[in-house]
Amino acid sequence: MLVAELYARYSSDLARLARFASLGERIGKSFASEERRILYLMTRHRAPQLIVEFSPKRGWSTLHMAAALEDNGRGHILSFELEPVYAALTRRTLKEAGLAHRAEVVVGDVREEFPRLSADRKRWRADPGLEFLFIDSDHSARFADWYLGNLFPLVRQTGVIQVHDVEAPPEIIAEGRTFYSDKPSGEEERLAAYLLNRSESYRWFSVAALVRDADYLAAVRPYGGGGIALPSQNRRVHPSEARLGFERNPSLWIDRLAPQEQTPYPGLPFDPIPRSPLARAGYAVRRLIAPVYAPIREARRNRKLKRRQERYVDP
Numbered sequence: 037m038l039v040a041e042l043y044a045r046y047s048s049d050l051a052r053l054a055r056f057a058s059l060g061e062r063i064g065k066s067f068a069s070e071e072r073r074i075l076y077l078m079t080r081h082r083a084p085q086l087i088v089e090f091s092p093k094r095g096w097s098t099l100h101m102a103a104a105l106e107d108n109g110r111g112h113i114l115s116f117e118l119e120p121v122y123a124a125l126t127r128r129t130l131k132e133a134g135l136a137h138r139a140e141v142v143v144g145d146v147r148e149e150f151p152r153l154s155a156d157r158k159r160w161r162a163d164p165g166l167e168f169l170f171i172d173s174d175h176s177a178r179f180a181d182w183y184l185g186n187l188f189p190l191v192r193q194t195g196v197i198q199v200h201d202v203e204a205p206p207e208i209i210a211e212g213r214t215f216y217s218d219k220p221s222g223e224e225e226r227l228a229a230y231l232l233n234r235s236e237s238y239r240w241f242s243v244a245a246l247v248r249d250a251d252y253l254a255a256v257r258p259y260g261g262g263g264i265a266l267p268s269q270n271r272r273v274h275p276s277e278a279r280l281g282f283e284r285n286p287s288l289w290i291d292r293l294a295p296q297e298q299t300p301y302p303g304l305p306f307d308p309i310p311r312s313p314l315a316r317a318g319y320a321v322r323r324l325i326a327p328v329y330a331p332i333r334e335a336r337r338n339r340k341l342k343r344r345q346e347r348y349v350d351p
C-alpha cells in the first residue's frame with residue numbers, strides 16, 4: 037500500500053527518470069525496473085539528511101538516490117567503494133547527471149573506512165544514528181556478519197535499510213530457497229536469521245515478493261510501474277532473468293521499529309581482505325591513476341560489450 041501510494045504521489049517525477057536511459061545503457065542496471073523506481077520513491081519518501089551506501093560500483097543506485105535527494109532539495113550520500121576505478125566511475129556518473137554535489141565517494145574497504153569516518157564528527161553530517169542505510173556490496177556470510185553486528189545496532193528508530201540481492205522475503209529464505217535460485221547466498225541466510233530472530237524490532241517488504249503480487253502490479257501500472265518484462269532489445273539478460281522470463285527484482289526493504297541499540301561504533305572484528313605484496317602495490321597504483329585510467333578502461337569495456345551485443349540473438 038505504501039509503495040502504491042508513493043507511485044501516485046510522485047508519478048510525474050518518476051517519469052523524469054527516463055533522462056538516465058542512456059547512462060543506464062553504459063553503466064549497467066543492477067537495479068532494474070520496479071526496484072529502481074522503488075529506490076527513488078523510498079528516498080523521496082524518507083527524505084534523509086544522510087544516506088550511507090555500500091557500494092556504488094558505477095553509480096547506478098547512487099544516481100537514483102541522488103536524484104531523489106535533489107528533488108527533495110536536501111540530503112547527502114556517503115558512499116563506500118572498494119575498487120578505485122569504480123569510485124572514479126561513480127563520481128563521473130554523478131557529474132554527468134549534474135548531481136555530484138549530492139554524494140561523496142570514499143575509496144577503500146567499507147569495514148575499515150566506515151569506523152574512521154564515523155569518528156569524524158565534522159565530516160559526519162548527521163546526528164548519531166543511521167537513518168538510511170543502502171547495502172549492495174560483498175554478498176558473503178562474513179561480510180553480512182560485519183554489517184549486522186556493527187551497523188544494524190547504529191540504525192535509528194524509524195530508520196530504513198535497503199539490502200540488494202536478497203531474492204525472497206526472510207521467511208522463504210529460512211526454508212532454504214529463494215524465488216530465483218535453489219540455495220540462498222551466505223548473506224541472505226545470515227540476514228534472514230537475524231531478522232526472524234528480532235521480528236519485533238524490524239518489519240520488511242521484499243520487492244521480489246511484490247512483483248509476484250497481481251494486486252500490487254495492477255495498483256502501480258496506471259503510474260508507470262509494474263513493468264517487469266524482459267526488454268525486447270537484444271540486451272544480454274541475466275541467466276535467472278532468462279529462466280523466469282522477466283527482470284529480477286531482489287531488494288529487501290527493512291524498517292527499524294525498536295530504539296537504536298548503540299551510539300558508538302561497536303567495533304566487532306573482521307578479517308581484512310588478504311592481498312599479496314604485488315596485489316597491494318597494484319591497488320595503490322590504481323588509487324593514484326583511477327581518475328585518468330577509469331574512463332580508458334570503461335571505453336574499452338563498452339566497445340567489447342557493444343561487439344558482443346551485436347553478435348547476440350534474442351532467444
Ligand SMILES: C[S@@+](CC[C@H](N)C(=O)[O-])C[C@H]1O[C@@H](n2cnc3c(N)ncnc32)[C@H](O)[C@@H]1O
Pocket residue numbers: 064065066067090091092093094095096097098116117118119122144145146147172173174
Ligand atoms: C553489486 S556491486 C554494486 C552495484 C551498485 N549498487 C549498482 O547499483 O550498480 C558490488 C560493489 O561492492 C564493492 N565492494 C565489495 N566489497 C567491498 C568492501 N569490502 N568495501 C567496499 N566496497 C566493496 C565492489 O567493488 C562492487 O563495486
